[in-house]
Amino acid sequence: MTRRFNSVPSNVLGASKACEETHLGDWFDGPKGIPLDEEVLGLGNYGFTLTILSSEARLQAPDEEEDEDAALESSWTPKFAYGR
Numbered sequence: 284m285t286r287r288f289n290s291v292p293s294n295v296l297g298a299s300k301a302c303e304e305t306h307l308g309d310w311f312d313g314p315k316g317i318p319l320d321e322e323v324l325g326l327g328n329y330g331f332t333l334t335i336l337s338s339e340a341r342l343q344a345p346d347e348e349e350d351e352d353a354a355l356e357s358s359w360t361p362k363f364a365y366g367r
Contacts, residue, residue: 285334288323295325295332310336 284303288294294301302322308315322335 298325298327300324
């Protein structure tokens, strides 16, 4: 949608706004099925646009983070050699 918005110069110069649904996979590498709101705002005489991507969907944190934290904690835990 941002590309279509930018193709009309009066949208940018007139500080127009637009909002449409898109998906995460359209913008970034990752899951394609996560819906996003794409809001575009023309910034007038600056000649640029501002695109805001947002979502109300709650994503699950990957389990890898928890494993990394546990591994880090374990690596810093002192270990004693008993019976030497």
